[in-house]
Amino acid sequence: MRILGIFVLSLFLNFSTATAHSPVGFVVPKDGSIIKKAPEKMEIVFTAPAKLIKVEFSKVTSNQEKLLLSGLLGNEALAPIKLDKEHLMKESRRHIISLPKLDDGIYKTAWRALSEDGHAIKGEFIFEVSPKGSDLSVDDVKLLIGEGQVKRVRGTKITIKHGPLGELMPAMTMEFNVSDKKLISNFKRGDEVKIQVNEELQLLKIESK
Ligand SMILES: [Cu+2]
Structure with a gap:
């Protein structure tokens, strides 16, 4: 799977903040991935049961050069996309989040959750839907x-x-x-x-x- 070079730094920062007290196993689509086919769902999988309390999903509307600079300050231009709330408040390791039909573009997910022991945890990830992206569907990468x-x-x-x-x-x-x-x-x-x-x-x- 190709990784957007421009996202590598933000990926690294996300990872280091995420590991502070976040039990995230993995997310799908993978952070920083470029995929050809728009996903119909996302997944957040924790290493121990947790409850999602908030998921903010947005299309990134600033251009990519800007994203590198402004993204690091956390103020890239975002157009929020409404999700249904079915995925919230369920205690589970694996959380599946349905997505509306997505156009080509860069999408950012920011989530908050409560771990089993009551800790607030949060994280974010980015993926891009693009004709230049990988042919792998999100299900192909789960082995x-x-x-x-x-x-x-x-x-x-x-x-x-x-x-x-x-x-x-x-x-x-x-x-x-x-x-x-x-x-x-x-x-x-x-x-x-x-x-x-x-x-x-x-x-x-x-x-x-
Ligand atoms: Cu692991």
Whole structure:
């Protein structure tokens, strides 16, 4: 997936503010991505259950050169787009947000949520719909496969320090759930593993490297 160079800096800033206390696993479309086909929905997936309390979705109307400068100050020109509110106030890891029909252009999403333990968290991401964009549909990029090191195993939960998973999830240390504890009972702290995760962030497969 191509990344808009102009967004790399803002992506970096978003990431560093997001990691302060935000358990974001990934978003779809990926932050900074350029896609050919307008998505019908967005996803925000947290590493632990959280409730979305506000989602502001806008078309960016300033030109791209300006966006780099003004975007960093957080005052790029935006035309708000109304969304329905079905996705709000549900406690879940994975949140799906329906979108109206989108024209070509750059779109920004700013969201706020409450984590399970009551922390307010927030973040933002940008994507572009353009004929120059990637052919990949948003569903094509969801195979979350990668490698990591086991940090802890407890019942049906396993904490893994993982590298990037597929196209979407950056490297991080996080806890995964499994449906059956037999899947992870043979692993212990320090094991180097290959993993596959689904879009609900359940661990589907784990094997020694
Ligand atoms: Cu992760």
